Structure formats: structure tokens, C-alpha cells
Amino acid sequence: MIRRMLASPLAGTALGLLCSPAFAANRPGDGFEVASYRLALTPDIENRTVAGREKITLRATVDGVRRLNFSANTLGIDSATLDGVALAHTVEGDVLGFDLPRPLRRGRTVKLELSYHGRPARGFAGSATTLYTSYFACDWMVCSQNKFGEKAAFSLDLRVPAGMTSLSVGNMIVRRPGADGSEIHTWKAPRPYSAYLYGFAVGRLTRVSERVGSKRLTYLSNTADAGELKRRLAGTKDMVAFLSAKAGMPLPVADYSQLLVEGDEAQEAATYSVLGSDALPRQPDDPSQDWAIVHELTHQWWGNLITCETLKDFWLNEGITTFMTAAWKQHRYGRAAYEAELNEARSRFEKARAMGFDKPLAWNGTYPTLGVRRAIQYSKGALFMAQLRVTLGDAAFWSGLRRYTRDHAGGTVTSIDLKRAMEEASGRDLRPLFAEWVFGEGLSEGQSQ
Template sequence: MNRRVLLPVLLAAATNAEAQSTTIAPGDGFEVERYAVALRPDLETAAVSGTETIDVRGTSDRVTHLAFSANALRIADAMVDATPVQVSSTTDAIVFTLPQALRKGRKVTLRFRFEGTPARGLTAVAGSIYASYFACDWMVCLQDAPGDKAHLALDLFLPADAQSVGVGRASPAATSADPLVIHRWRSTRPYSPYLYAFAAGRLPRQAIATAHGELVYFDGTGSNADLAALFAEAPAITAFLANKAGMPLPDRRYAQVLVPGREAQESAGFSLIGQSELDRERDDPSSAWIIAHEMAHQWWGNLVTCATWQDFWLNEGMATFMVAAWKEHSAGDAAYRQELDVARRRVEQVRELGFDKPLAWDGEYPSLRARRAVQYSKGALFLAHLRETIGEVAFWNGLRRFTRQHARKTVTSKDFQNAMERSSGRDLSATFAEWVYGK
């Protein structure tokens, strides 16, 4: 791509961008219905280039700009419908100036080209590349808008010998004008953009059929790992989680991509599993968590998603608790209690530093450690407490009600409270006030 085409667009808009970035927050005044990306990733350097189309709908009147999460990509040839538009990139946002104000309910389509090396979110290793969490660094999207679920169409232009895994289902591959092959992935339901991801390259695979969906294992380490041995517990974990959710795996398929290091990240339809984390668990089986935790997110976090980060505990507290519940099922009550003791110690450590907040606190956390202590560990402890308070049958029935009723949707703590109250026939206001709302 000719960078001389890109630079004037940015320079012409620089002054305007500085003014806009202080007043226009990503996502203000619109919601996204669909992202479509044609991506050419460099498997050696993690650089990318491509084109993107975004279908948006106004949620308020007189929207004059479309702002998205900032990244390091260079944008060119931006158009809204058939009209060229100005684009500016700053450390705060990527802002597209609309040719005319967007009214509430009206839809427009934004198209542009991009190229660059993402600052985060893509890792190239052993002839492969994988995306982890920061989707809005390798494409343009809304990183911090979990409630704005949208469809994703992702076309990956890859070498002929490459395999890929992505969001949703794959269509038959097609040849392109150059020596590359197009791998087409289409989401089967809307997902939050932080869950968009892919892996591509030399990825030996194994697959196993279960009653709840197909499990696929990919080796992205380049080391010929024994995938069947490493993921031996995955079928049993799938059966346990599907039973507790009252639903099979979304899309009846789930992939786990083995990668170097301690990576642990759920995506829509697959997860990254760090080889070093599995090695640590092999040496100390009582520390095992990663396979169950990331798989749990396919229901709680991906299928049913917190509307804002304020209720992130519904994603992470649930997945942390389900690890304990799985250990109880597979190894007994002592293993369950041991896992909860780990969560309790993490909460106590931040309390000793003078920090303790309710689960749905909407303030700023002083550190990632503090956020995890509250939303992951305290969230798990609350679920264990709730289970003891309302009883085994009511708790699991309430969880199934919550999951089925809100599948494909976004939720708040109140939605979870309502499900548990209906299941138990009890007023749980005091319990939720103490643990969740802090009132």
C-alpha cells in the first residue's frame, strides 16, 4: 500500500482531531450492527493491511462524528456511503467526520483502507499468528463497549498451507488474485468486539466429537505438542459446564489454541491456552484452572455478556466460580473449598492494602490486581455464598434460567438477581445489597 496516500489524510485532519478527541468518546451517539474486515496479516512480523466496512445506526440525533477506539493503524480512503470523509487519529480515538449529521435510527455504512503494525493484540510465533483480546488494535472497533454486540465477517488472506480459526463458522476457502487463499469466517450471532480474534498459520489440529459439541485442538507452539494428552479433561469439562448452563456449546463447536507462554484468553468460539500454564498445572494438579475457566466464558462472558465493565464480575466471577465447581465435581468437596480459599486470600490481600469494593462498583481500580481480587475472586465467593444461602437446586436452576433467558444478550447484576429470586422464591435484596451494590 502506498503510504504517500495515507499521510496527507492524517496531516490535514490533525488540528481537527486534537479538538475532537477531548469531546468525542468512542461509541458516542451510535451503535455498530456489523463489522466486515478483509485482513492480510504478515505471519512473520504481525503487520497487517486490509479494508474494513462498518454498518452503524444512530442512537441519538445530530451525530456529527463516528469515533472508535484509538490504535496505531493508518487509515485511508474513508467513505460514508458514497461520500469521502475526513478521518483523524490521536491517542484518544479514531474519528470519522460525517458529511451530514446522523439522525437517531438512521443507518450508514463506513468504508476505509488500513495498514500498520498493531501495538497490541497480535503475536507472531513459529510461523503462526494469533490475536489476543485487543481486537481494536488490528482492526477499527469499540474496545470498551461490551454491550454493543455486533456481527463480524472476517476474510483472512493467508498462504496456501495455512490453517485458521476465527469467530463463528468458516465458509469454503477461495483463491485470491495473488498466491494467497481467503479463509472466510462469519459470526453466527453478535459478539462484543473485545471477543473478536483469529489464529492462523501452521496449526496442526485434532478434533473430538462430544454430545455437547465438537472440540478442536490446535497447536500454535511449533513443537508438535501432544494435544490429546494436554486437553484430556476437556470433554468432561464440556459436559459439566453444558449441564450447569442448561445449554450445549454455542455453535456446538469450541476450539482451543495452544500457544507458548502463559497466555489465557477467551474469544468468541475459541480460547488461547498457554503451554507454560498447562506445564505448571501438570506439576501441581491442584492449581489447574485454565481449561475450565476459559471454556466457561463461552457461556458466561461470550453468550451472556455484561452490558458494561461495571458488571464484569458476571463474566469473570462466574468463570472463576465454575473452576471451583468443576473441581468439586471431579475431585470432591475439599478441592472446591481449596479453590475458594485461594479466592479468599486474594481478596484479603487487597483488603489489607485498604481496598475493598462491592462487585458492581463503577469507580477506577488502583491496579489490575485489585480489579481481579474484586471481580474475579470476590465474585466467585459471592456465588458460593449465594449457593449456600438459597440451596443447591435453586442456585443451579437459577443459573440455567439466567443463561437461557439472556443468551445472545447483555446483562446487568439486576438481571442475575431477578433470575435467582424467581428460582428461589426469595427476596435477595439484602444479600445483593451487601455483596453487589454496596448499599
Template sequence: MNRFLMLSALLAAATAADAQPTAGEPGRGFEVERYAVALRPDLATTAVSGVETIVVRGTSDAVTRLAFSPNALHISEATVDGAPVASQSGDDAIVFVLPHVLRKGDEAELRFRFAGTPARGVTAVANGIYSSYFACDWMVCLQDSPGDKADLTLDLFLPAGVESVAVGRAGPKVALPGDLVRHRWRSRQPYSPYLYAFAAGPFARRSVESVAGELVYLDGTGTGADLTALFAQAPAIAGFLADKAGMPFPDRRYAQLLVPGSEAQEAASFSLIGNTELDAERDDPSSAWIVAHEMAHQWWGNLVTCATWRDFWLNEGMATFMVAAWEEHGSGEAAYRQELDIARRKVARARELGYDKPLAWAGKYPSLGVRRAIQYSKGALFLADLRQSLGDAAFWNGVRTYTRRHAGETVTSKDFQNAMEEASGRDLSLMFAEWVYGAPVASDE
């Protein structure tokens, strides 16, 4: 992901994400079934406007309002099940007052118009734009609720001649009056809203087939980049990761959008790859660190997602470990060991600061670097230790079991432990207590 943007948001919300909800907390009392957004982005200014529909289901018996993550958009003409409702936007939430109490298990349809310039998360590039991580700044959703996966339909209304990429698969384009074209994207399984993203512009495009599905390369730099050369290792990486996951790309298609700068972030169905990140790897072309890491998230992080941020290591530790495993596969054991040594040095620096925390620790970190050292680097080291302890056959069978069993779902560390114990036939409580929980965990948890 775009590490600094994303982790700064997580750092601010780390403890709150696992606390008991308070009145007005986004997501309190309901879960989202699906989002549908008809979006008109301005490619010159990054302003957006549109209409959004959200179908929610009550999770308690006394829901009187729906609260979503705050943003800078202006909301108007809001209705719930066709009845006009009031909305309020504040620093903590966007709130819609329900015309009736929503009971547990009941559905309601919220619909409204929105317009404005997102405060973050939308970037202009080469006569186009792309969004990154902060989906709930250009639409209304639940930014810090990774456990609330929902379906998404996104209609992008764009000038003729513009390419687009977004969540899921694209339907046929529809030409409209005024030299506009509707691009419809629809998810094939539910995703967490922080993974919603889109990009649009006059992007050069290449595509190749891999054993995991179609690979699409897009150039958002406007420099005429040699996409085939830059992403030369992508088909082999895709095959390796699909084998370890035990399944192809979640959408049988995966796009990589080359953009200026140091962007490195996964979204559902595609990733943003900064050209300076690729430039940094030219001295060691065998690594393809960014390509492998972001691609790994299509399975571990996107398809199988941590239920809360406290188990974020299941996303990032797995992706970091998969880079090391890929380097071992492509370049030998020395490359694997080198990657793990880098991780050890990062954890050692965190330890010097007194923050060698368990992977599932929910407390606050003193810096983004320390948080990354634990959830990324220590997570990767734990997986390497687990692999060595169980042996390759049991370890990789456990990873495949975990991935296939929880495809499209959200998970906790215990779900991963259960899969690894099943694959190995061993009680791993002590090992998980040492690395993940920080204390013995009862077997029935």
C-alpha cells in the first residue's frame, strides 16, 4: 500500500478500531450489504459528483441513524427507502437520521447526491486521475471497518477516449450524449471499502495472459514507458503466488497502473506502482519487490482480509513473506535469507525502542516505522519460522487451506492458526502465543 498515507490513518485509529462503539461511531448498529456509485470525476480538477446508493442491514434492534466515515463532500437529497431524511456532516462522521427504527436483520436503502473535491485520496496524473486508499473521501463508506466487506458497483462517467480501471470486472461501455461514456465496474465478491479505488485517463495499455489470469499494464505517467519491460517478471510472479494460494487471481484479472512517484498500494483488482519504486530496483532486477508485494495482496489482504486492524499482520506480514519466498524461488536461498535479514534488522530497531510487540497487539506505536517493523517485518519472520518448524509440505498446504477456506471473508489470527494446525497435525498454541498473542490462548478461542 501507500505505506505512509495508510499507516498514518491506521496509527490514529489503531485502538479505536477494536474498542466498544460509541454513539455516532461510523458503522454502529449496521453492516453494509452493497454500495452503488454513479461517479462523475473531473479529470482536470479532481472534483467529483454523483449519486450513491447504500443497502444496509441492521445488526441491533435500535438503530435510529446511519453514521459513515467523515469527508469533505456535500451531501444532498438523501432518502431512506424513498422517504426524505436529514443528513449531518461533521469531523467524526456523516450521519443520516432514519425515518424509522432499523431492526436487527432488516434492510434499508439509503440514496443521496454528493459533490465536492476530496480532501485526500485522489491524485491528478498525465491528463487523468487515480484514487488511492482513502475511498471514503470520494464516496461515502466505512473507511476503518475492514471486517465489513460489501459488494460495489461503480459507474464512471468519462470523456470519450479515456481508459479506466476499478474494482472487479468491466461491463460493456455505453456511449452517452455530450461525448460521455459510461464505464461500469462491478465487484465479483465483497471487498473492504479501504480497497475501493479507480483510475481514469488516456493510459497506454498492454495485456498478457498468465496462469493466474489476465495481466493488464497501464501507463499513467504519460512518458511512453516500456510497460512490457517494466513488468517483465509479473507473469512468473503471478504463477508462483497463485500456486501458493491454491487459486487464480480473485477476479481472473489483475491490473498494474504505473504512476509518477513512489506510490505503492494495492486496491481490489489492481495496484498502483510508482515509477521511482521500480527505478530503485534496477540495481537488483531479480527482486521485483513492489510488483510481488502488491500482487500478493490480491489474495492476502484483499480476498482474505483481517477482520480488524489488530490482525493487520495477516495482510502485510503475509505479503512481505511472499516477496521473500518469490525471491527464493527466482534467485535461490541466499536471496530469501537476505530478505529475512532485512526484516530482522527492522525488528531489532523496534526492540531497541522497547516495542517488540506481539503481532496481534492492539496498542499504539511511537512511529510508522515501528508499526511496520512489527506487522510487516516481524510478521514475515514468524511465517518463515513457522515454515521451518512445519516443513514445506505442511506449511504451504496450510497456507492454501487458509486462503481457499476464507476466500471472500474476513479473518483473525485464530483462523490462520486453525488452518496451520489442521495442515500439520500439530498443536501450535505455544508458538502462536509467543509470536502472535503475547500470552497463552485457550484452545477453544
């Protein structure tokens, strides 16, 4: 993610469940984990509103859960029940909470059912004929935006005007007539994903597809015709081949879609990306402009398939992806393009250092600005990956990255997981290097602040 990454809900936040039975659940997601979200949504393109029903299956992870907290949003909750019992709800700051009639025991599984409506404050964009979501899933549904380590199943019944095209996570498994000239498109994710990766789009969209081996690439747009779509996204096939080889595993989704819209959008979702036309190269074969497609595609492996457990290790999502953008440029344009991309990262990082702000990659504190957070987690993260490559040599480095990817596919990771994979691939003790860049000088792996 680039343009819409790390807006206010992410700034200075740390995650992690409390483990004491007598805890006070105050943060979204504390005390329980979600197994699945099942949604039925009716979006209104013209008014930028949504009405929905949602069933959340969740399990208590500690004893004594008295309240279920999620990320607050601007939706109006029309009804809420837990296993059929009506619940009251409150909104306090950035927390939407549901008070329970009796505490939940650890291990108990329950179903929270909701209905709601409203105009999301963030995460909705589009035109007069198109609506698409971008990053802030918990503004148009009820979930926990920053609980990256929680991956849940996701399915969506999307009610749209007949004849419109829709896009969401995974594949459309059913398309059936609805009431009043509508259609219901049922989408289902192929595997559990973190909630921030959920999304959808609906509109009068041009749609074209092509095959890359056993995978399908689908291009959609409300502004470009089929010819322009194929031309502007033509490099995707080569990028898929390159990233598959470096990851040691094929594209993790059977059908990868790219939605081309106006503006400078660059945002990944679980099985697709939203790309603004201004973020794509205006001239062919210009390495300085060739970043958005490969960056968001790269997240299908690092970020989506393998996700940082908490925001403390967010650099594993974005630093690796920023580095792989440089690696793609080396493959496509030569060594000079790789160095130029790393120099861009170095320039951003040096600006943060000039402000007196240089923190370890796995730092759990508060950043003064979103730009500084980017400079550390994106840019310094990419520079560290480049330093690992120099230190280990290409053979061991790429072997370590493949090991890391295969070993943790579908799961969540911390910085220690990357360290172990690189050590196993190289046979080297990387504690000093990780202490310098990732955990902080003089701190052990479990003590980074």
C-alpha cells in the first residue's frame, strides 16, 4: 500500500492480546479472535452509503470477556445479537463496543450478528458510476482494522443493480437475481486474510482477462477500454514470473485482478489491487515510473499471504515489498535502476535521520509523522534487505527469502522468523546485523522497544 497506508488509525498503535484472566478489554480485538466474517451488503454508488448484515463467528481467548470491541466507524448499528440475545453497543473514541450479558469463558465460540447502515468516513471512493473500497475495511463493516495477526475467513453477498460488474476478495461463486431489478454476487475468499485486506468494487466496468500458466490475470476499469487496459498493465505477466521465482512459490491466488481508476491510488487487497492511472508509467520503459504495479502485486506474497503479526513488524510487509520493487527494476532495466530505487529509499530515510529520528525496524513506539513512519518501515526496511543481500551473497539471500516465504505461507510472522530463515540458509550468525538494524543495539530479540 502506498497512498492510503498508515492513516490515523495506524499511527503509534501497537497490537497484542492481553493474557490475564482479569483483563479490562479496551482495544479492538482484545480477548477474542475472529474465525469468519459473513456479510450481505447493499452499496449505494451515488450516495456513497452502505447497508449491511454481518455475522461474525469468534472465540474467546481469555476467561472473563465481558465486552467485544471493534474499530469504531460512522455506521449506525440497527441491531446486534450474540447467539440470538440482543446486545447494547457504545462508541467511545476509536472503539465500538458490545456489552455482553455474561462473561465468556476462554475457548467459547459465539456468533455476533449485526445490521447497520451509513456513510463510511473513509475507504470509499469512485465516480458517478463506480464505487470501490480502499484500505479502511472497518469503516464499511465491523472488524478490527489494526489486528494484523488475526486472519479470518471472508464471504460477501453483494447486492448490485442488474448488469453491473463487481469485484471482491477471491472468486464470485454465485450470481443470482435479487429483488427490484438487482443481482446478488456472492464472493468467497480462498483462504483466511487479515481484515485490512478485505474490499470490493462495483460499477460499469470494462473487464478483460488473460492466462499466465494456471493463473488468470483480470483487468478492470471504468475509465479505460480493453486495449488501454492491456497496454497499461502489460508488464504484469513478467512481474508474476519474476516474483514467483524469487518467492519460491507461484502467485498465491488463482485469479489476480487489477482495478484501474483515476488518480494516484496504489492499494493492495487480498486478491486484487486498485491502481490509479497517475501512478502508472506515462512512458514505456521508464524505470523511475515503474513501481505501483509491481509493489502492489508483490504484496500478494509479502503482506497478504505472509502478514506481520503486529504493527511492530510492519516493515516485513512494506520493507520487503519496497526492496522487491528495486529487485524487479534490476531484473527489468539493469543494475543502475536497482541502485536508483535504493537511492530513493536512502534519501527518504536520511530525511528522517536529519530530523533526529532513526529507530530500529521492530520499534514499538510512536512516530512523529506518517512520513517518518514510512521512512523507517518502507525505506529503511528496503535498505536493510539490500544490506542482507550484500552480506550473504545472492545465493544464500534468495534461498533465505524462499525459505521464509514457504515456511510461513498463510500465516503471520515477526522479525525473528526472517532472521532464522536467513541464518538457516546461510549458516551464519546474524545477531549483530539484526541488532543493528532491526532490534536495536544492545537489545536482545525479545527486548526491542
